[in-house]
Amino acid sequence: MTSQSLQTAGETRIRFAGPAKSQPRRPRVRFDRETTTKVLFVVPAGLFMVLYFGYPVVKNLTMSFQDFTTKTFFTGEAPWIGVQNYVTVISSNLFGPAMLNTALFTIGSILGQFVIGMALAVFFNKKFPLSGFLRAMLLLPWLLPLIVASATWRSILDQDSGILNQFLGTFGIPAVPWLTSPSVALIAVIIVNIWIGIPFNVTLLYGGLQDIPAELYEAGALDGATGWKSFWHITWPNMRPVVSVVLVLGVVYTIKVLDIILGLTNGGPANATQTIAVRSYQESFVNFQFGVGAAFSNILILISLVFAIIYLRANRRAVDE
């Protein structure tokens, strides 16, 4: 099939090469100089990972099983209470809505960012005057500190005097209660997150598009694949590894988004934009129930882990193909 042969022709796959030098019949771990040097190079990085990645994760896990409050900071005592924090979390009234909002927020943001990012990447694939400059400008939302972005958007989305409603007003559209109506607030927050996420998607997808050799398009054009067909049969299959990276990174990042929601709505109005990340923050740093906050964040870590595993599985299947 055309697409298959194009795929194998275009891809460079890293195969698991066997060792260059000959090996003894029984493989043995040898503590010779070479292996030791290799190990010693890894040890500092390994220590760093254990300290700065392993320790917080383990501490967070243990904290979620303890009654960790402000008192703990002074006395150092955090009584073990088992799964009590998780019970509190799951039975709280806001848990269901927060999970739903997290899912809606993530799916909505990723869809929006990805589709617009892909469209822009394909658009910029053809060189035209000022395309380099415009691509650099596209990075701006990503470069702005999130607090600045959320403060700016807060004033843009103001119901009475925000410029978005003024702009819509010129078309006769009545003022939309972006941040003050529970039904619209989540959409408003998703829109802002899409705006912030587009540069990341555009950059990575553009890089992926550049990697596709032009000969494929020429060969496809000979067979009659142009426009939408060339996108579907040439571009899309070749972008699969980049797309999976973008999607997984996007999901893992978006699930944790906190600053934008806090800056725009503080989880309101009437808890309409509460997500698990916001709940975790508020429980830990507003209510000072660090055990409950840790429980919320562990649930988030679990969900991220599931996506990471899906990604690794999908990648492995792709290698095996």
Add this chain to the structure above:
Amino acid sequence: MNIRTKKHMYKVLALAAVAPFVLSACGGGNASNSGGDASKLTLLDYYNNEPDNTIMKGAIDKCAAEVGVSISREAVPGKDLIQKVLQKSSSKTLPDVLMLDNPDLQQIAATGGLAPLSDFGVDTSGFAKGMLEAGSYQGKVYGLAPTANTLGLFYNKKLLAAAGLKPPTTWAELKTTAKALTKGSQYGVAFSAIATYEGAWQFLPFMWTNGGDETNLDSPQNREALQLWKDLVDSGSASKGVINWSQGDVKDQFMAGKTAMMINGPWQIPALDADKSLEWGSVQVPINKPGQTPVAPLGGEVWTVPQTGNKAKQAKAAEFISCFTKDSTQLSLSEARYTVPTKPALAKEFVAKMPTMESFTEQVANARSRTGKLGDGWPKAATTIYTAIQLALTGKASVGDAFKQAANG
């Protein structure tokens, strides 16, 4: 494994075993606070913005000279103070003098991290009852405040005069005045109903003036207060944006002429005065029924002596606090920062010097602390209050159900 690789392996393992000790020697060595002479104190507060930063520095240095100590001061942003305090307590590096926002004091005192001021013979007489309550935990005074602030009703003199209206004194007057002043893009009144403790703080004057209480949130008096806010927003006299406005946003709306009246506190006065074309006045918060007294919440920061284990430094810190809360310091700080002295005896003298602060000074005399009745249970009540406000103002719950529903979340 032959003998050579075995020796090699032992060498590597030995090196690896030594590494952690080397690292810990690099890391440790953080000298603790105990020991060191008592004339050097550390201080932590949250006045990192101007003009407060310079004003407080001046007052701190003055008292430090009087007591005969040198103070090394750290000022952090308001939101970060508690986290800083928790960090410092777990690393046992608490400052010698610690400033806390008064509703947080009971929570911190409950952990055992603060020393009662009576241990050092600090005189706590003459302070306003509400402020002493806020600074006490289980009957002992842990913190004293030199100044307090509260909430009042600001109004735009020009806009009210143009409509021939007087500033409202009752809820009914508030509703009619606000309605009369709502035209075009200008609203009659603005307040902060945001989903944070600020929203709960702004609601308290109405709740308490009407006789409601934080110990029983689902009461008819509280519902009446909530109904007032709902009526103001539903009738269009207050913008729907109030549920997302902080007190700073409300002040901005007032200064931009988008609202004729606002509920806010005297700390906004320097900003209001900076606009020479803005003529503002202030009155106490309106009452609901005749015979009620306007009651507003007490804001302001208390100064405490943490348990650092160094008795000599703690004694000096207590002396510093005595100096910092004495009459002359109270007056000078209040005049500079547009806050109110916490000793009622100073009220007359203060109002004579600062006539624009008259309504706020009267209000502070009747002000109540947030933690007076609930102690460290106040944050939960505050969360219920602002959740109920959000539910009612967005229409997700009726005023009758709002507090019940909020208490369940």
